Amino acid sequence: MSVIRTENLTYTYSIGTPFEKTAVNNVNLEIEEGELAGIIGHTGSGKSTLIQHFNGLIKPTSGKIYIDGQDIWGKDVKIRDIRFKVGLVFQYPEYQIFEETVYKDIAFGPKNMGLPEEEIDRRIKEIAELVGLHKENLYKSPFELSGGQKRRVAIAGVMAMEPKVLILDEPTAGLDPKGRDKILGQIKDYHRHKKSTVLLVSHSMEDMAKFADKILVMNKAEVFCYDDTPKVFARSEELEQIGLAVPQITRVFNRLKQSGIDIRTDVYTVEFARKTILEYLEKRGGKNA
Amino acid sequence: MEKNIISAQKVEFHYNNEYDENEAPKPIKQVLKGVSLDIPRGGFTAVLGHNGSGKSTIAKHMNAILLPCGGKVWVDGIDTCDEEMLFDIRSRVGMVFQNPDNQIVATIVEEDVAFALENMGVPPDEMRERVDDALKSVGMYEYREHSPHQLSGGQKQRVAIAGIIAMRPECIVLDEPTAMLDPKGRKEVLKTIRRLNNKFGITIILITHYMEEAALADRIVVMDNGEIIMDGVPRDVFSNVELMKKVGLDVPQVTELMYLLGKSGLPSDTHIIDEDECANALLKLLNE
Amino acid sequence: MLKDITIGQYFPGNSAVHRLDPRFKIIITGVFIGMLFSADGFLGLAVGAVFLLISFLLSQIPLKLMIKSLKPIVPIILFTSVLNIFFLDGVPLLRLGFIKITDEGLRTSAFMIIRIIALIMGSSLLTYTTSPIILTDAIERLLSPLKKIKLPVHELAMMMTIALRFIPTLIEETDKIMSAQKARGADMETGSLVQRAKALTPILIPLFVSAFRRAEELATAMECRCYRGGDGRTRLRQLHSTGADFFALGLSILFLDAVLLLNCLIG
Numbered sequence: 001m002s003v004i005r006t007e008n009l010t011y012t013y014s015i016g017t018p019f020e021k022t023a024v025n026n027v028n029l030e031i032e033e034g035e036l037a038g039i040i041g042h043t044g045s046g047k048s049t050l051i052q053h054f055n056g057l058i059k060p061t062s063g064k065i066y067i068d069g070q071d072i073w074g075k076d077v078k079i080r081d082i083r084f085k086v087g088l089v090f091q092y093p094e095y096q097i098f099e100e101t102v103y104k105d106i107a108f109g110p111k112n113m114g115l116p117e118e119e120i121d122r123r124i125k126e127i128a129e130l131v132g133l134h135k136e137n138l139y140k141s142p143f144e145l146s147g148g149q150k151r152r153v154a155i156a157g158v159m160a161m162e163p164k165v166l167i168l169d170e171p172t173a174g175l176d177p178k179g180r181d182k183i184l185g186q187i188k189d190y191h192r193h194k195k196s197t198v199l200l201v202s203h204s205m206e207d208m209a210k211f212a213d214k215i216l217v218m219n220k221a222e223v224f225c226y227d228d229t230p231k232v233f234a235r236s237e238e239l240e241q242i243g244l245a246v247p248q249i250t251r252v253f254n255r256l257k258q259s260g261i262d263i264r265t266d267v268y269t270v271e272f273a274r275k276t277i278l279e280y281l282e283k284r285g286g287k288n289a
Numbered sequence: 290m291e292k293n294i295i296s297a298q299k300v301e302f303h304y305n306n307e308y309d310e311n312e313a314p315k316p317i318k319q320v321l322k323g324v325s326l327d328i329p330r331g332g333f334t335a336v337l338g339h340n341g342s343g344k345s346t347i348a349k350h351m352n353a354i355l356l357p358c359g360g361k362v363w364v365d366g367i368d369t370c371d372e373e374m375l376f377d378i379r380s381r382v383g384m385v386f387q388n389p390d391n392q393i394v395a396t397i398v399e400e401d402v403a404f405a406l407e408n409m410g411v412p413p414d415e416m417r418e419r420v421d422d423a424l425k426s427v428g429m430y431e432y433r434e435h436s437p438h439q440l441s442g443g444q445k446q447r448v449a450i451a452g453i454i455a456m457r458p459e460c461i462v463l464d465e466p467t468a469m470l471d472p473k474g475r476k477e478v479l480k481t482i483r484r485l486n487n488k489f490g491i492t493i494i495l496i497t498h499y500m501e502e503a504a505l506a507d508r509i510v511v512m513d514n515g516e517i518i519m520d521g522v523p524r525d526v527f528s529n530v531e532l533m534k535k536v537g538l539d540v541p542q543v544t545e546l547m548y549l550l551g552k553s554g555l556p557s558d559t560h561i562i563d564e565d566e567c568a569n570a571l572l573k574l575l576n577e
Numbered sequence: 578m579l580k581d582i583t584i585g586q587y588f589p590g591n592s593a594v595h596r597l598d599p600r601f602k603i604i605i606t607g608v609f610i611g612m613l614f615s616a617d618g619f620l621g622l623a624v625g626a627v628f629l630l631i632s633f634l635l636s637q638i639p640l641k642l643m644i645k646s647l648k649p650i651v652p653i654i655l656f657t658s659v660l661n662i663f664f665l666d667g668v669p670l671l672r673l674g675f676i677k678i679t680d681e682g683l684r685t686s687a688f689m690i691i692r693i694i695a696l697i698m699g700s701s702l703l704t705y706t707t708s709p710i711i712l713t714d715a716i717e718r719l720l721s722p723l724k725k726i727k728l729p730v731h732e733l734a735m736m737m738t739i740a741l742r743f744i745p746t747l748i749e750e751t752d753k754i755m756s757a758q759k760a761r762g763a764d765m766e767t768g769s770l771v772q773r774a775k776a777l778t779p780i781l782i783p784l785f786v787s788a789f790r791r792a793e794e795l796a797t798a799m800e801c802r803c804y805r806g807g808d809g810r811t812r813l814r815q816l817h818s819t820g821a822d823f824f825a826l827g828l829s830i831l832f833l834d835a836v837l838l839l840n841c842l843i844g
Binding site for chain 3: 352376380390399400406407408436
């Protein structure tokens with residue numbers, strides 16, 4: 001069963017004013033349990049509005065959202081319970097940290113869920129290890145930590161709620177390449193470890209290429225496509241038409257194809273590019289011999 | 290006139306002693322360990338490094354926001370430690386920061402661009418002209434009467450740049466100006482920076498950790514752990530794939546591919562940094 | 578939600594009132610307030626009301642907006658009228674147990690209500706027709722003689738400007754932090770007053786931390802742009818007074834004279 005399903009989901013801002021704008025237009029989407037998916041699109045493509053629907057922070061103008069088969073705006077549903085099922089990490093989450101110690105800050109979410117102390121303690125220790133926070137740091141003030149560490153504390157705060165779906169809005173914004181790879185790696189570890197659904201919003205096609213099994217492309221408030229990563233990158237020309245930059249390496253392979261070389265074009269990571277070239281040479285070498 | 294607009298000689302820097310819980314001084318952490326760097330007039334230099342490499346610290350030495358603990362910094366031949374000359378230094382070398390929201394002072398775009406000129410006591414007629422020129426040079430003239438919070442991130446950052454341009458500085462230091470912007474805003478800002486360099490001959494120093502941005506410069510200085518570890522044209526710097534990766538930086542994907550192919554025993558050249566060159570090299574390889 | 582709050586109620590336009598020199602507008606508003614407070618009777622108030630009506634018609638501000646500006650003072654109006662109706666001695670008109678309503682009470686309360694309404698409408702007209710930044714600017718210039726007695730006029734005006742500049746930014750930020758804490762299950766809508774006040778901690782602390790960070794960065798950015806206080810500063814916007822400004826000022830003083838004259842004649 002799909003863990004998130006939307007039915008003709010539409011959201012319009014400031015209805016009846018000159019600023020009226022449809023941010024999400026008639027979106028029908030099914031996201032399966034356990035998926036590791038990326039969401040990409042321009043600023044204003046509706047991706048941020050869409051994800052805030054998934055945990056009930058925004059109520060749709062029309063249409064329905066089902067989490068685990070349950071209509072979240074149905075009669076007997078407490079919206080707070082939905083927020084525990086679908087964890088949302090906002091952009092620059094380090095700016096929401098407020099407790100005296102790292103430990104207490106991570107505990108905020110689980111405490112709101114009403115979990116017993118021992119369970120909270122177990123979760124914090126488990127998650128801290130997953131995101132590479134040392135034990136001695138748990139009892140420090142979060143404001144003493146470096147920027148990258150603070151961000152990991154904030155992400156851990158949502159992970160410790162062990163939501164069925166974890167959504168992260170640009171978790172790598174402003175980080176250097178090392179910090180970026182580290183956080184993406186940790187999110188991947190979490191996914192592997194917890195087997196939960198993870199959705200990641202990003203502007204970077206390169207991040208997507210390294211990270212996601214499936215990609216949801218949003219364009220002008222609508223779903224452009226939602227498909228396996230290689231299939232999405234195989235449509236690189238269409239992506240460029242809607243103004244999304246595909247990885248440099250993908251453009252090179254498109255160029256090769258145009259120059260008459262019979263080579264695949266769904267290449268989007270450097271490692272895969274190397275393999276493709278070597279395979280091509282081997283095949284051709286075989287023919288020549 | 291000095292040949293170099295900025296010249297740093299063996300600059301050392303550390304923050305003041307911090308104390309731990311027992312009031313004992315913590316060991317001093319050297320942020321800059323003797324950095325020497327000359328910036329000739331009219332160039333476009335990128336300073337590349339990961340967070341904590343010291344790149345922002347050296348940038349803040351370039352217009353006397355920070356003063357060296359050891360060594361010297363000269364701006365247009367003026368020692369930055371000379372307090373009397375502070376405003377001469379700051380009007381020669383302007384600085385743009387990461388968060389556009391936190392550098393805009395006024396509630397109307399043109400008022401903000403005028404801020405530095407008002408401080409410098411420029412007469413109103415001349416001010417009007419300089420404000421308009423600055424707004425035109427960053428392509429924000431039509432927005433002069435807007436309020437900053439109606440603008441996108443890229444537009445706000447361009448307003449911040451105009452606020453510096455209005456001082457007619459010789460050099461602009463931009464400290465990660467695109468880190469908080471979306472791809473569109475990033476493009477706008479980079480286009481503006483290049484235009485200021487090409488068209489108006491303003492010396493640009495771009496502090497960044499994005500290698501795509503550094504690739505636009507005519508010189509890249511790589512910093513790690515408070516020291517300069519590489520200094521050269523982008524092509525040469527990026528060809529050191531292993532070293533770049535070791536200090537936590539990226540190289541263009543095409544350069545990395547060339548490097549990997551080389552490691553697999555194929556003839557390849559890691560001096561390749563753009564798509565065209567890569568496609569041509571691969572065509573040659575695959576058609577042989 | 579929070580974004581819907583409109584700060585500074587400026588209503589852009591190009592009417593005769595909009596175009597007046599803001600310094601004159603402030604002084605004229607002062608003269609108008611003088612009319613209201615020197616009026617002894619309803620006739621004097623009527624003169625002030627006529628002046629208000631003329632300014633209002635010239636300003637092209639929608640009536641709806643003027644009425645909206647009265648909303649926040651409804652409690653004050655009710656309070657003063659209750660106070661005056663029930664507690665002033667005079668000829669009783671109505672007696673209900675210990676409560677009595679007198680003609681004097683009724684008259685005074687009507688007088689007070691008209692005065693308050695005119696006062697609010699007049700000052701709203703000033704803020705509707707003058708953008709906050711221009712208003713701040715004008716106040717700075719009007720007060721500049723006070724620099725001689727060491728009043729930090731420039732600094733106060735700068736503080737106002739920065740506050741105006743950062744209000745939308747901080748409102749947006751508050752919205753964001755609230756959403757983020759709600760996503761972590763923060764409950765701000767239910768519970769006792771104490772619980773709800775406590776529930777604000779996760780919002781206020783990040784907000785303060787961010788405000789401090791912004792202040793620090795802003796200070797550095799201002800230094801980079803050669804800020805050194807008010808001395809030797811010039812301004813982009815020059816204020817020029819024209820004939821219209823003097824005419825408007827003269828008119829308002831005539832109206833004030835009329836009020837004073839009426840006081841003498843009737844009194």
